[in-house]
Amino acid sequence: MSAEQIDELLSFLCPELTRQSTNYRAAIEPKQRLALALRYLASGDSLISLAFSYRLGCTTVTNSVHMVYAAIEKKMMERFLPKPTEDTWKEVAQCFWEKWNFPNCLGAIDGKHVVIQAPPLSGSQYFNYKKTFSIVLMAFVDADYRFRVIQVGDFGRTSDGGTYAGSDLGKGMETKTLHVPTSTSLPDAAHLGEMPFVMVGDAAFPLKPYLMRPYPGKNLTPQKRIFNYRLSRARMVVENAFGILASRWRIFHRRINLHPKNVDTLVVAGCILHNFLLGPTENQSWLDEEEQPGTRMAPVRNMGGNRASREAFDVREAFCTYFNSEGSVTWQDSMV
Numbered sequence: 399m400s401a402e403q404i405d406e407l408l409s410f411l412c413p414e415l416t417r418q419s420t421n422y423r424a425a426i427e428p429k430q431r432l433a434l435a436l437r438y439l440a441s442g443d444s445l446i447s448l449a450f451s452y453r454l455g456c457t458t459v460t461n462s463v464h465m466v467y468a469a470i471e472k473k474m475m476e477r478f479l480p481k482p483t484e485d486t487w488k489e490v491a492q493c494f495w496e497k498w499n500f501p502n503c504l505g506a507i508d509g510k511h512v513v514i515q516a517p518p519l520s521g522s523q524y525f526n527y528k529k530t531f532s533i534v535l536m537a538f539v540d541a542d543y544r545f546r547v548i549q550v551g552d553f554g555r556t557s558d559g560g561t562y563a564g565s566d567l568g569k570g571m572e573t574k575t576l577h578v579p580t581s582t583s584l585p586d587a588a589h590l591g592e593m594p595f596v597m598v599g600d601a602a603f604p605l606k607p608y609l610m611r612p613y614p615g616k617n618l619t620p621q622k623r624i625f626n627y628r629l630s631r632a633r634m635v636v637e638n639a640f641g642i643l644a645s646r647w648r649i650f651h652r653r654i655n656l657h658p659k660n661v662d663t664l665v666v667a668g669c670i671l672h673n674f675l676l677g678p679t680e681n682q683s684w685l686d687e688e689e690q691p692g693t694r695m696a697p698v699r700n701m702g703g704n705r706a707s708r709e710a711f712d713v714r715e716a717f718c719t720y721f722n723s724e725g726s727v728t729w730q731d732s733m734v
Contacts (some may be wrong), residue, residue, distance in 0.1 A: 407432060415431045426454075434459055434466070439649050464663070484577040503598060505598075508547055514653065533662065544599070
């Protein structure tokens with residue numbers, strides 16, 4: 399992080415991090431509080447190690463770290479992780495079409511486990527299929543690896559149920575309250591009729607008229623394999639976003655020894671800082687680092703039921719037809 403970026407961060411956070419000095423004790427400077435919080439995210443060192451390195455008390459370090467993450471969520475959320483508007487959705491969809499050749503796409507969705515220390519008296523609530531304790535980070539990402547919507551804090555074990563259906567994003571898409579643009583025809587394919595704007599996800603998500611998932615099975619027709627390839631190509635932006643997040647903030651490769659409520663705040667702050675720091679020239683280097691063995695965040699296996707409506711099947715079939723006709727790209731046959 400450059401000195402200019404540190405100064406910009408401080409311009410947002412300084413009022414929240416400033417404390418009054420007393421006759422007995424000088425207050426920690428906002429810049430030092432920020433340095434502690436960023437090092438904890440970037441290194442994954444324990445709070446005790448940070449306290450030793452900075453020659454501060456462990457309680458002081460812990461309070462400073464929590465203070466910074468809460469300040470980031472309070473002061474930077476509206477600017478760097480705002481609620482999308484209809485115009486925002488249209489811009490995202492246009493960018494997906496230009497960069498990833500998937501029309502009417504609002505973004506890619508996925509969920510990951512954030513491993514935590516088992517909270518006292520929590521039983522099996524946070525225990526997941528990887529036999530670790532975790533909370534779930536569900537994220538919705540645009541074509542440039544930017545987080546547009548996140549949900550943090552579901553119990554690790556709930557990944558086998560309705561994490562998506564119970565989320566604000568899932569409820570909003572179902573009730574059509576997220577200002578999503580109205581259906582429109584695909585490029586050069588008016589004969590297919592008006593098509594809804596959709597999200598793309600993997601097989602962990604349910605098939606909906608507004609949420610496309612791959613065709614299941616192995617013995618698929620060439621047309622269905624091409625659809626799966628095109629969907630996978632667009633969906634990789636969310637995998638890459640998680641990869642950049644975890645490469646930059648190595649705390650996501652560690653077991654986080656904080657109370658779950660504080661972990662939630664840390665994760666939100668990490669995602670906001672991801673958007674704040676996101677730069678096209680650096681993305682590939684972070685992704686190359688993320689490719690090293692053992693550096694991927696654990697995926698969430700199941701985000702909801704698989705019982706789809708006839709309308710959802712019809713929408714997927716229409717996209718499949720499009721990708722094998724007017725919407726085809728020259729290299730797709732060699733990729734399946």
